[in-house]
Amino acid sequence: EVQLLQSGGGLVQPGESLRLSCVVSGFTFSTYPMSWVRQAPGKGLEWVSAISGTGGSTFYTDSVKGRFTVSRDNSKNTLYLQLHSLTVEDTAVYYCAKGEVASTYYFEYWGQGTLVTVSS
């Protein structure tokens, strides 16, 4: 059974940093690209970042480039998102999502989500 278990959210002040984690099981982690998708309170879904199976390629939506860093440790079956210079606009539930080998950005499996609140 595929599972994605997230941790690391919380309340931070503007300008601070946070790291999100997503531990996966039930599939060969290193084979699959992974993404982060976020959802601001009461809003729709927004793709944030993606990383290839090897970790050699990373991608970001424009609003987080230079502030967020996606990474993965295939030996630990864990995906990370490091968030820096956070602003109130980054307040959202962040989901990790498993891509497919043939379709990087089709997300069959999602984590349970973790809330990041940026407020002074």
Add this chain to the structure above:
Amino acid sequence: DIQMTQSPSSLSASVGDRVTITCRASQGISNHLAWYQQKAGKAPNSLIYAASRLQSGVPSKFSGSGSGTDFTLTITSLQPEDFATYYCQQYYNYPPTFGGGTKVEIK
């Protein structure tokens, strides 16, 4: 970026009804279209991929159609557990983009 426009943004329906949600892409995306269901406080759940292929375990009351720029999600015999928000998403082009969502409420 490809814009995905869903309509309606919300609808009210009764148990047993058939509902149709539409999704329009700002440019052609072939059949690289997915539909997700999201219940309040929960992660999205994949329903359909490749515009019309049902995800494993999803009941056949859900169906998708379309190609190019215009797509539909149809739910037959609406049940209480189907009341949720539904999102379309294109994965044809980078970056992937989602529609604004359609909230299906009980009439």
